[in-house]
Amino acid sequence: MPKIDLQSIEQTNRTGYPSPFDRDVEGRWYRRVAPSSGMADFGVGHVTLRPGAWSSQRHWHDGEDEFLVMLEGEAILVEDDGRSLLTAGDCAAWPKGSTNGHHLINESDNDCVFIVVGGGTNIGGGYSDVDLKFTKDGQYVHRDGTPYPEAERPA
Amino acid sequence: MPKIDLQSIEQTNRTGYPSPFDRDVEGRWYRRVAPSSGMADFGVGHVTLRPGAWSSQRHWHDGEDEFLVMLEGEAILVEDDGRSLLTAGDCAAWPKGSTNGHHLINESDNDCVFIVVGGGTNIGGGYSDVDLKFTKDGQYVHRDGTPYPEAERPA
Numbered sequence: 001m002p003k004i005d006l007q008s009i010e011q012t013n014r015t016g017y018p019s020p021f022d023r024d025v026e027g028r029w030y031r032r033v034a035p036s037s038g039m040a041d042f043g044v045g046h047v048t049l050r051p052g053a054w055s056s057q058r059h060w061h062d063g064e065d066e067f068l069v070m071l072e073g074e075a076i077l078v079e080d081d082g083r084s085l086l087t088a089g090d091c092a093a094w095p096k097g098s099t100n101g102h103h104l105i106n107e108s109d110n111d112c113v114f115i116v117v118g119g120g121t122n123i124g125g126g127y128s129d130v131d132l133k134f135t136k137d138g139q140y141v142h143r144d145g146t147p148y149p150e151a152e153r154p155a
Numbered sequence: 156m157p158k159i160d161l162q163s164i165e166q167t168n169r170t171g172y173p174s175p176f177d178r179d180v181e182g183r184w185y186r187r188v189a190p191s192s193g194m195a196d197f198g199v200g201h202v203t204l205r206p207g208a209w210s211s212q213r214h215w216h217d218g219e220d221e222f223l224v225m226l227e228g229e230a231i232l233v234e235d236d237g238r239s240l241l242t243a244g245d246c247a248a249w250p251k252g253s254t255n256g257h258h259l260i261n262e263s264d265n266d267c268v269f270i271v272v273g274g275g276t277n278i279g280g281g282y283s284d285v286d287l288k289f290t291k292d293g294q295y296v297h298r299d300g301t302p303y304p305e306a307e308r309p310a
Contacts (some may be wrong), residue, residue, distance in 0.1 A: 002257065003232060003239045004246040034222075038250035041220040041274025042197045046246065065196040067189075069224065069270050071244050077158060084158045089226050089268070091159040091201070095193035102157065115224050115246070117272050119196025 002037070006046060009036055017057065018140055018148035021130055027053025027106070042119040049075060049106035055116075057130055058101040063123035066094040066116065068104075073112030075104040080128065086114075096120050101128030157192070161201060164191055172212065173295055173303035176285055182208025182261075197274040204230060204261040210271075212285055213256040218278035221249040221271065223259075228267030230259040235283065241269075251275055256283030 009031040015022050027050030034044045049055060058078060070086045077084040077092060080100045086092065094102055106112050126133045131142050140148045164186040170177045182205030189199045204210060213233060225241045232239045232247060235255045241247065249257055261267050281288045286297050295303045 002234065002247045002249050002255075003241065004248055006246065033246060033248070034220075037222075037248035038253075039220040039222060039248050039274075041251070042222070042272065044222055044246075044248075044272075065194040067192075067194060067197070067199055067272070069226070071224070071226070079157065086158065091161065091188060091199075091270070092157045093159055093188070093192035093194050093199075094157050096196070098193075100157075113244070115270070117197065117199075117222070119194075119274055 004033060004037055006031060006033075009033065009046075011048075016140065018132070021057050021132060024054040025056060027051070028055060042117055045116045045118075047114050047116060049073075049104065049112050049114075051106055051109050051111070053106050055104040055114075057132065058103040058128040059125055059134075060094065060099050060101050060128075061096050061118070061120070061122070061125040063096050063136075064118050064120035064125075065096050066118050068092045068114050068116045071113045071115060073106070073110050074108050075106045075112045075114075077102060077104055099126065099128075101126070159188060159192055161186060161188075164188060164201075166203075171295065173287070176212050176287060179209040180211060182206070183210060197272055200271045200273075201268070202271060203266050203268050204228075204259065205266055206261055206264050208261050210259040210269075212287065213258040213283040214280055214289075215249065215254050215256050215283075216251050216273070216275070216277070216280040218251050218291075219273050219275035219280075220251050221273050223247045223269055223271045226268045226270060228261070228265050229263050230261045230267045230269075232257060232259055254281065254283075256281070 029048045031046040070090045074087045123136045184203045186201040225245045229242045234257050278291045
C-alpha cells in the first residue's frame with residue numbers, strides 16, 4: 001500500500017558536515033522517504049529536530065528548489081532578513097539560486113517534525129555563516145575551493 | 156520571506172473534469188503553492204477537502220511521482236487493494252507508472268487538509284473507475300481516445 005510506514009524507514013542523525021559544523025545538527029533525526037517509496041522525481045525527508053537542534057547550517061542550493069511543511073511543534077526559520085516562527089501547517093519555499101540562506105532552529109522545549117522536499121539537480125550551493133560550500137560532485141569545500149577532509153556526501 | 160502566506164494565494168474548487176465527474180470534487184478547495192513561491196522543479200498543492208469531498212477521481216500518472224502528507228483531519232485513501240485511513244502526519248507516495256489508482260475521500264464530519272507534491276513530466280494517465288483518461292496535451296478523453304468536450308486542463 002502506498003501509505004508509507006515511516007517506522008520501517010531508518011531514522012538517522014548522520015551528517016557529512018566537517019567538524020565543527022556537524023555539532024549543530026546532532027539532534028536532527030531524519031528519514032529519507034523517497035527511495036523506498038519508489039519515487040525518483042524529487043527527494044522527501046521526514047525530519048525531527050530535538051530541542052536545540054538545527055536543520056542544517058544556513059545554506060542555499062544553486063540548482064534545487066526546496067519546500068518545507070511543519071507537521072508538529074515549532075521552529076525558528078532564520079534567513080538574511082530575519083527570523084520567522086514556523087508552527088504546524090506553516091509552509092516555506094526556497095527557490096534554487098537564491099543566495100538568501102535558510103535553516104531552522106528548534107528553540108522550543110519539545111521536538112518539532114517537518115517534511116522537506118527537494119527537486120532539480122545538485123550543481124552545488126553555499127553556506128551563509130561558515131567557511132563552507134558544497135560542490136556538484138558532493139564534496140564539502142572551503143569557500144576558496146580547498147577541500148575539507150573527505151567525509152560523507154552533503155545531507 | 157520564504158515563509159508562505161497561504162491566505163494570499165487564491166483558493167479555488169475549479170476543476171476541468173467533464174460532467175458528471177466534476178461533482179465529486181466540488182468540495183475540494185486547493186491552492187497552487189509552487190508558482191507564486193518561485194519553485195519550478197515540482198508542483199505543490201495545499202488542499203482542503205470538505206466533508207464528503209473527493210481529492211480526485213481515482214487515478215494514476217504515467218510520468219509524474221506524487222507524494223502526500225496529511226496536515227489536519229482525516230480521509231480514506233482508496234486504491235485497488237483496499238482502503239487506508241490517513242490522519243495528521245501520515246504520508247503516502249504514488250510512483251509514476253503504477254496503474255494502482257488512488258484518491259482520498261473525506262468521510263468525516265470535518266475538513267481535512269493535506270499537502271500534495273507532484274514531479275516529473277505529464278505524459279498522460281488514467282482513471283480506475285470511470286471512462287476517462289488524460290493525455291500529455293492536457294485533454295480529457297474517453298478510454299477509447301474520443302475527446303470529451305473541451306474543458307480546462309486536468310487538475
